[in-house]
Amino acid sequence: MCDGDDDADGVGDDVDACAGTPIDSLFDDNGCSGPQLIELVCGLPGDGGPRGRYISCVARESKTIQRLGLTTREERARIIRSAARGAVFQRLNQR
Numbered sequence: 493m494c495d496g497d498d499d500a501d502g503v504g505d506d507v508d509a510c511a512g513t514p515i516d517s518l519f520d521d522n523g524c525s526g527p528q529l530i531e532l533v534c535g536l537p538g539d540g541g542p543r544g545r546y547i548s549c550v551a552r553e554s555k556t557i558q559r560l561g562l563t564t565r566e567e568r569a570r571i572i573r574s575a576a577r578g579a580v581f582q583r584l585n586q587r
C-alpha cells in the first residue's frame with residue numbers, strides 16, 4: 493500500500509495493467525498474470541458474448557501465455573476446461 497505496488501508483483505501501481513495479481517503467479521512486464529491477460533482480452537464467460545467465441549478466445553490467448561512462459565501446458569488445459577465449464581454453466585443459467 494505504501495510502496496505503490498499493492499499486489500507486490502514488482503510492477504508499480506502506476507504502470508501495473510492488472511491489479512490484484514495473485515502473489516504466487518507468474519506475470520509479464522505489465523504486471524499481469526496469465527489468467528489476468530486472458531480476462532483482459534476475452535472478458536469473463538458471463539459477459540454475454542457467444543460462448544463458443546469466449547472459449548475459442550481463451551484457447552487462443554492461453555496459447556499465447558504458454559508461449560510467453562506464463563503458464564504450463566497442464567495449466568493451459570485446466571484453464572480451457574474451466575472456461576468451457578463456466579460458459580456452459582452460464583448458458584444453463586440463462587434458461
Ligand SMILES: [Ca+2]
Pocket residue numbers: 499501503508509510511512513522523524
Ligand atoms: Ca499486477
